[in-house]
Amino acid sequence: xxxxxxxxxxxxxxxxxxxxxxxxxxxxxxxxxxxxxxxxxxxxxxxxxxxxxxxxxxxxxxxxxxxxxxxxxxxxxxxxxxxxxxxxxxxxxxxxxxxxxxxxxxxxxxxxxxxxxxxxxxxxxxxxxxxxxxxxxxxxxxxxxxxxxxxxxxxxxxxxxxxxxxxxxxxxxxxxxxxxxxxxxxxxxxxxxxxxxxxxxxxxxxxxxxxxxxxxxxxxxxxxxxxxxxxxxxxxxxxxxxxxxxxxxxxxxxxxxxxxxxxxxxxxxxxxxxxxxxxxxxxxxxxxxxxxxxxxx
Numbered sequence: 001x002x003x004x005x006x007x008x009x010x011x012x013x014x015x016x017x018x019x020x021x022x023x024x025x026x027x028x029x030x031x032x033x034x035x036x037x038x039x040x041x042x043x044x045x046x047x048x049x050x051x052x053x054x055x056x057x058x059x060x061x062x063x064x065x066x067x068x069x070x071x072x073x074x075x076x077x078x079x080x081x082x083x084x085x086x087x088x089x090x091x092x093x094x095x096x097x098x099x100x101x102x103x104x105x106x107x108x109x110x111x112x113x114x115x116x117x118x119x120x121x122x123x124x125x126x127x128x129x130x131x132x133x134x135x136x137x138x139x140x141x142x143x144x145x146x147x148x149x150x151x152x153x154x155x156x157x158x159x160x161x162x163x164x165x166x167x168x169x170x171x172x173x174x175x176x177x178x179x180x181x182x183x184x185x186x187x188x189x190x191x192x193x194x195x196x197x198x199x200x201x202x203x204x205x206x207x208x209x210x211x212x213x214x215x216x217x218x219x220x221x222x223x224x225x226x227x228x229x230x231x232x233x234x235x236x237x238x239x240x241x242x243x244x245x246x247x248x249x250x251x252x253x254x255x256x257x258x259x260x261x262x263x264x265x266x267x268x269x270x271x272x273x274x275x276x277x278x279x280x281x282x283x284x285x286x287x288x289x290x291x292x293x294x295x296x297x
Contacts, residue, residue, distance in 0.1 A: 011249045017136050018249065024138045024146050024202050025241030025259065028211055031150035032195045033234035034157055036216030037226070038188065041168040045213055047100060050107035051189075052196045052209040054084035056114025059200065063118060070141045074197050081193035084110055135202040135245075135255045142201050149198040153191050160184055165226060203256040210260035211237055218267040221274025236266050 011018045039048050058080025059073045066072035088103035095102075138146075157164070163184045199208035215236035219229045244259030251258075273280050 020138045021135045021245055024143055027146045027150040028199050029234055029237035029241055031153040032212040033215055033237040034230045035191055035195050036212040037230050037233050040216045048213055049209045050103045051081050051192055053111040054107045055081040055197055057110050060114045060117035077197040078193055085189045138202055146198045149194050160187055207256045207260050214263035214267045218270035221270040221276055221278050
């Protein structure tokens, strides 16, 4: 029992930085988990990755102005993410180019520009901090910001839940009855940007989307209704956070990659053993051929 306590509870009981990291990850899970589910349902999974890279120039500009200031980098990241998403949407409407293709062009440009700004004005340590984050270094300001974003996300999703779900499954009907349309899409993209910026504070721009998308993808293998998928995705994100932090503490490895790789492990297990459409479930439901008794004789 003592060994179990030392492995599971002692790191959080004995070290304040582990408790802070845990609280930050739990808040991220509550906000980013449902957002990831709706990105999957709207077939926008890769858009989360694109926007997570698109925030980098704004973060870099905030870093140039105020150094490693949470609020400066957050404001810059939100502004850059919203600008890139807006430009991608306007380009798609004006030229007929698919929105995901338009976003790919803008996010690649943003990623290169952001890395160039940071590497030109800062050190390699600053660049690594921005790209990969440091969940174990979250302070009071970071916790307040992440918790505030998670709270705002849950309240906003509750307010737009019905039109958002309707737009996911039948966007034409949603626009016809006035229950969705551009404003729902704009609000949702704003939530995506906010959550990616909040996750960036802990996991960095390259890892931020992992905690958002991997649990959501895994949850699709365990439930059919949206409420169930959201609940499973949130639970998976929480589990990945706790297990990843424990693994990083005991194995003395980077916490961000450990959390994302734990989420990836849950995703692989879900592909194999998911009750709804996992490979094992599909194999068990597949009709098997049985040779007639007459043929055996």
